[in-house]
Amino acid sequence: MLDKAIPPRTLTLNAADNVAVAVDPVDAGVTAAGVTALKRIPRGHKLALSKIATGEPIRKFGQIIGFATVDIPPGEWVHEHNTGFHAFERDYAFCAEAKPEFVLPIEQQATFEGFRREGSGGRPGKAGTRNYVGILTSVNCSASAARFMAEEVKRSGLLADYPNVDGVIALTHGTGCGIDYNGESFEVLKRTTWGYACNPNMAAVLVVGLGCEGFQIKRMKDAYGVEESDVFRTLTIQETGGTKKAVAAGIEALKVMLPIANRAVRETVPASELMLALQCGGSDGYSGITANPALGKAVDLLVEHGGTAILSETPEIYGAEHLLTRRAATREVGEKLVGIIKWWEDYTARARMDMNNNPSPGNKAGGLTTILEKSLGAAAKGGTKTLAAVYHYAEQVKSKGFVYMDTPGYDPVSATGQVAGGANILAFTTGRGSAYGCKPTPSVKLATNTPMYLKQTDDMDINCGDVLDGVTLEEKGKEIFDYLLRIASGEHSKSEEMGYGDAEFVPWQIGATM
Template sequence: MARFLKLTDADNIVVAIETLNPGDVADGVIATARVPRGHKMAVAPLAKDDAVVKYGQVIGFARDAIAAGDWVHEHNVYLHAFDRDYAYGAEARPTAFVAPARRRTFLGFPRANGKVGTRNYIAVLTSVNCSASAARFIAEEVTRSGLLADYPNVDGVIPLVHGTGCGLDINGEAYELLKRTQWGFATNPNVGGVLMVGLGCEAFQIPRWMDAYGITEDTTFRTLTIQEIGGTRKTVEAGVRAIAEMLPVVNEASRRETPASELMLALQCGGSDGYSGITANPALGIAVDLLVAEGGTAILSETPEIYGAEHLLMRRAESREIGEKLAGRIRWWEDYTARHDMEMNNNPSPGNKAGGLTTILEKSLGAAAKGGSTNLTGVYDYAEPVDVRGLVFMDTPGYDPVSATGQVAGGANMLCFTTGRGSAFGCKPTPSIKLASNSFIYERMEEDMDINCGDVLDGVSLAEKGEEILSKILAVASGERTKSEQLGYGDSEFVPWSVGATM
């Protein structure tokens, strides 16, 4: 028997769980062509310009007539603009919270500001790309020296370097984005101490940044500039001394039992495929619903990858203002891509298409499933501090490292990343749990994947998988190492969003 899925009664396609060959029968229709696994087959005839429907939603339009049994993909599907009913708040419902006595816990690092970390790092930040190498040298020297062995509560010293900081308008949007991002990482609850390293002559001046946030140097916040200290070698030596002085203070933090409500979970997907919206993403969405019921927070992002599904989020907005703010960000992206001679359907990527995704609408409908079914409680600009609980949305690009950087700057102390093609990603200071959408990639890349969601296609319920994901989140939040942490990922994934001209 051919294995396939018809996701709703309104769909006029089915998804091949395994490859359909000519002559195979799916939903009573004989396949007329080979349909690769994860791809779509028409189960009703479509005339030219008819809507192709998956998840009960429009994902594109027939380029020409499509016969029942045909393979449905980019060769015979195109996209054009059409109206979607935003109906702000029409489906918002009161959240059913778990009774306090039954709420789950994890072992976290309580901070003086009331936040709770899942890791305890010292971060070496940089004001400019020109000080990036020095920051790396400092972190490498501390690690190589063996100093950390005496401080078991410190997870490590991490260089968080970037490629900008100069050649930008200090009164412009690019500066503001970098300023917010740097502050967000410096105050992320997974960071116990910060060393900020600059060159000295850059546009992003450390004293100006400190003044903006009322920062002063203390036992867990220090700064250095290469030009003032007298070169790279002296800066590295001074940086190592500063961290050596910081280590005993940062090591004083210890894990304490903490309500799951203190978790702020970043949601990411990368290398998505035709299974992502059926297995990993909706399973993660159930974990999100469970976390929100505990009083926790989840951050959905990647604005270009909810395009075409934004109306579903707006219907769950707790207020019209929240829905309208999300609509405004969608309009900004439409204008942004048009100004750069692009279009929103430039996404999906070649890998997404090879995995069965045909249009951005199809990809977005699957990606938005990560947000579960709970109310949308807030919409944030990139790297803004998230200050409400529940499911929120942060405006970010779809490019995973940039998007995740914004979420962590917003305060995320955990991250879940779904993938169908096998994305290689890790994050510091926030641990990243990898969820495979299919068993093929889980088995092929088991050293990179934390959870296999492919068994949903074999009968494991989404509810069971959602519980498994939340259990893993709590275990990792308590100190269990993810696969990406074991491999050493995270030092190169700090990528602030660079908007505007490089001067």
């Protein structure tokens, strides 16, 4: 009886909104947010605050998230049965909200215990949060050989002699041949492979090929001026004399690399050496209210401490890009982002798809209705700082501060591009309970709501659902920032404890498979 006496909680996120979000389920006939629910409103879903006539915009976050497909009376459940999507003009207002960034002096910046990397052989000098030896492949045909090498090292117990090495990981993929080796497919795979090879979380790398594939290792080495060394080696199965001989040669190369990798020790480095990849997956109606804006507060802190944060997933900022162009450091930066949006509109049209296809069944069950609504919540991960630069997929990120990288919304493909760009730590928000890891980069999982956090405590690192109970976004952002520093210093995230991350290397395949 006491529970029935307590009215369900709702949130109206902006004075201009004509819907409220049900924090708790609202039963039919119950009054909430000043209206009486006409039917049951599930938690995380939307309740109409006033009449919305057919064709009129539906507003949440003070922004358009869709258009009424029928007359929607006050108290009605607002979801895909009465909400539609169509494109509309947005005011990009380039640079209108850009401002000079405040960055703390180096002596006042937070620190973490990381691995200093000396630049050599074309590899840039950076700081890592992990110390892996990686086996990369140029083509799917060499994937098994790479796995055989990693499995043999693990089975042999060799790693016991190298306590400073986090592991030997085989990161394999399903492409590398049947592609236009003079076109975009080759260029993207080249950038991705080299980006992983020089990610600061990699102490040393062996690249394994078949030999006759479209993606030729030599072309990649020539493009980046890479030379063979004790921390960067290559081989092909055909040149070595077959799979068994290639595996044996690979293991011998790893035996040379491991003692060198083991020499690395953690030392105190400033937080300005952190490059944080931002991801959200299995989003729900709380994502844009709790975990994403809380992560945005952590991003603002990181930028103030001189670090870098990468927002991505272009299909999931579609409809919110006008909020980012306002923050662009220059008009050129803003227009580059708009150009990428237009490329995606054409890309999906050619594939006979629609940008609004993005919200998944799980997203919709969690309360999200259109890509516009999903994007507005997703963009909140990027905080409030000036957008310093925009990068294409897997390009090396060289700017400090808040930046954008074009990637698909599919999390493994998106994160692969960010890690190739240099990300040495990753934060991943989820409302439905996405399970994900990202070797060689540690992944921190942020739950958007308490029930899911309690149900999947083995997967989730931080509960952001308590924002709905009174914890401020600033407090939660500080908690996230401090936790990221601990993970960067060597504490394992939940996904690392369970061993996630070997299967999540998924380079973006653009174009036809021939």
